[in-house]
Amino acid sequence: MSFRLQECILKNDIDNLQLKLNKSNINKFDEDGFTPLYFACMKHCVEVETIQSLLSFGASVDLKTKDGETPLYIAVFNRRYMVASFLVNNGANVNEVNGPRKETALHIASRFGYEDFIPFLVEKDANIDALNSESETPLYVAAKAGRHDSTFLLLAAGANASLSNKDGKIPLYIASELKHKHVVIVLKASKESLIHAKAEADVELRMRPQRVLSTNDMLNRAAVDETYRADIHRRHSIPSEVPNTTPMVLTEIKIPQPRLRTHDPLTGKSYGPCRSLEEVGYDEPPPIPAELRNLPPPKLPRTGGTTMMVGTGTSEGGRVPVRVDGLAENEVMEYLSHSIHKNA
Template sequence: MNTVSLSGCRRQPEQLVVEKVSHHSIELSWRNGESDHTGPTESWTRFAVEKMDSKTHTYDTIYVGYSTQHVVDGLEPSTLYKFRVRITTPSGECRLTPTLSVSTTREPLSGKHLHQAVNRNDEEELTRVLQSGMVNVNVYDKLGFTPLMVAAQKGFGRIVHKLIEHGADIHMKNGSGKDCLMLACYAGHLDIVKYLRRFGATWQSRDMGGCTPLHWAADGGHLSVIAYMIQDGSELDARDSVSHWTPLMRVSAVSGNESVASLLIRAGADVNVRDKDGKTPLMVAVLNNHKELVELLLDSGADHHVKNEFGSGAAEMARAFGRTSLACWKKGRFCKLTSTSR
């Protein structure tokens, strides 16, 4: 755009007219009796639309041509703009219309505004968007999360309540198959977990890999959430559909969290359960070098004589992967894993 000045021009009594206004565009028109387009272009009156820079208060040329209308787009919503038209006749005479001030309209409410309100934990703005009736409460964001999923994951309890009051679907899932209950369980938001349960969220829900909310709670490591889930009837030994791992197996494979494993075991989780390759939680803990968990599993009745489908037990795995330091302290004596088979 070119910055222009008033030099050589006089004021023109004609005025700009606003034809249409939206949140991102303004359509302007003007009339001039000299705009005869029957001859060569050299005999035509030329028009230049100029827009004022709000910071410098100078004008930039945004259109030059022979039309008597122009649409200015790419504008910000709810913003004041100032325009004028520079009229140049074939003889070189220059005239300016009076400056026109016009504001763009407010941007229509959309899913973007709903997600912005949720991410900012802005209950007032959320209420405004929801009460407008213009936005689907279950609209996905670019990552495939609904507003309820985001609020549940972030622990925004009042936002969760408001969304459910306005019909948010607690059973919807993101691209990996996780629902809001799984996300809340993993993040450790017990109050939200309980609230979602009141409205029908189920422990039997599965993601794309077949994991349940308890699998994700075990990964998150929040004991209060896991304890509530166990008390509320969540299945302890549910298996995923990929490796056939139970929540205890997930602990053995991922975090090695003794406290989580102990809580699951005390509730009755099977310490000798096998995955699709015949591995037990003890074997998985050995492979992942979770020493304290290995001790806990042995003390809790894990059978180190069990072999996987390839004929290897926990002791063989410990030696093969250099886990020779894995051992347990039991009844006042130091007892290493042995390879004694049954």
Template sequence: MLGTQTSCTQSSPSQACCSEPLTWLEETVKLGCGFHSGAGDSATAPFRRATCSQSNTSGMLQCSLQLARWKNSHSVRSHHSEHSLSPDGSGHQHRHLEPLECRDLLVQNALFTGDLDMVQKYFTKGAAVDLIIETRGDVLRWTSTKRGTSWGYHTCSHTLVPFTHLLINSIYELLRLWSLSYEQELTTPLLITASRGHTACLRLLLLRGAAADFAPGGRTALHAACAASSAACARLLLRAGAHPEALSEDGYRPLHLCCKSSDSIECVRLLLQHGASVNSQTEEENDTALHVASRHGLAQHVQLLLHHGAELEVKNKEGQTPLNAACAQHHQPQDMDRYYRVCQLLVDGGASINAADRDRQHPLHLACKNANAQIVELLLARGANVNVMNYGGNTALHNILQVAAYKLEHRPELVVQALLNHGAVRVWPGSLLKALVNSYSHVRVSEDWEAAVPAEVVQKYPCFYQSLFSLGHRPRSLQHLARCCLRTLLEGRLLLVLSQLHLPSALHQFLLLGFEDVLY
């Protein structure tokens, strides 16, 4: 058989073209044949059996990988019954068809563009629907091709000592040419239409008997619809029997993918209505849907998940609760309000204020790294420990001082003010924040300070720096010393006491280190 071609003329793709009882896909691996459209195919039947020939080793390995991935996805979904929509909208059991590989670009173009007329033309009643399509993914991967021959390593490695074995293995790897290329993905007509929100085409494919949970590429059409925030497609798939708890190859369930976009709230509702577990965790990070929604600052999603019983104290692989995750995510200035609303919902729901992750980072530490004064005020008002240290020995005050210089738009001085007013232990900063300098009764200013500050900075804030440099040869004012004495006396109780004294507004702000352009 080697070097010759054998025509595969069986009318049914499920029949083997060899004498051994192999499926058509296993036979493809052994003979290197595939399913594609030819020039002579009719428009309504673009998928036919190709001729079979002995392929090279790399081709067989690629076919083997596709076979293994398809078998894996097929076995995963075998516990769930496969349904499709009948013309009246109810589900019915479809007939089993082994999947074919589609290489016809016209068919693929019709699916990707959502051309319903062409999809109807290609996918007639009785035609194969569960096709496998190989497409280029969105992720760049390092791939290698071997240069030269793999001499010696595989043939005589059993006679080599470990060091020589390792040396030859290293040389063998150096003989490979590495390059960045897009990863190839296996997909299906159903997944393509669901991922692009082509509802009419998706409905047609389901009516033609497409398997809702068919996942040769490691994720189902429901995963794709949820990732694209397409509620209409998700509704059709769930009605067709798609499993709301299907696990993708990378360990995500549809609900996890729904909680990454503000447009997907309706998808979340649909999944929960169809029995998705609100507390299921991802395989790799152990995130719940509440972790994901909190990390993305989605207040509506968080509120809905809490309403359906999402647990507040579940920890992920990093030891983070959803509140930790919300505080740890990078907050842009325009996003600070929505992250505050998320944290407010979690705290009001009973989330632990002092929950620590694996690095002993508390929500307060993380909020200070983001310079989010609203969240800091919220946590302190609910009893967060202002002076607790993480594994690095840093308090919340350390964290805000470390990031203040490059988070000026976040107004870090408000965070410093809040921490000091709640009894934070003072530390000498790397940057001269007015609030922190005003919290000391004595500041040792040397002549080197004036030389260290750039002239343009001094010109920008002349009153502040003139009063700062003058502290080197004069004592602090009596009113400032009185303020320091009172703050020391009321440390930890300052806000509570001041709220009961009904002081004039100016004096109230002075005691709370209100910002001025001069040091007293």
């Protein structure tokens, strides 16, 4: 299959496909071992109308690739429900084994938890207990993968839970071994209580931490889920407008450091109190605030008790006593006679 033919398939160019395809090359393998129909069923961008055109041109619906896979197998693998439904309705064998593991399409749907495919394939007469190369049934691979939804659908459709693989392990054993408690709940339930067991398994699964998806898992899910793809784009896209930010203003803080030693390094004794502000790192005394400059010193109120001045009585509290040595001689005699007369 040439590059131009692949381009026509990817672009759903049916007119050019009709010109390039004929009975000699419609089922021809390319360098990857793919037929045009297999390639179209594999790509999500290829529409059902293009696949219908390939079948009308003579493509074999069950022709396997060099790896032994049918177009139906790759359509189910990539969860292309409309394509798989179209192939089955046009004669694709739902029980055809594929690949080195010899698995059917139901094995793939059960392993990946494609709940929409399981009822469809069972309705189209898929063997619900088909064995792969390891003697594993679809129910076994669903239990091994921890798919309790697939397990519920298979049991409800009549799958045999007692069939073991080549190692003698049944689905309940492998689910218990891998600690899939939600699957064990469904497998241990009777057919009449499957619905209640399914609800209990849903609660058990919700209480378990979610598995961290790998990059490939996220891309595969985004390819089929538009809501998930939009959510990934929203969380990982850079906003259109980057907010403007201003750098933080840094203020240098100068910590005063002593310029001289305060203690004797040999004895550890202090040199005594600081004699100036320069000794502790200040170049000049700190400035006096403007509101405190040129103000007179505060005067303490004299209300008696210990604030009374020495030599005064209670009636003259707060008054400065008269200094005798500051009076003239006649004033001294007058002051003394006044004091003697007052004390008498």
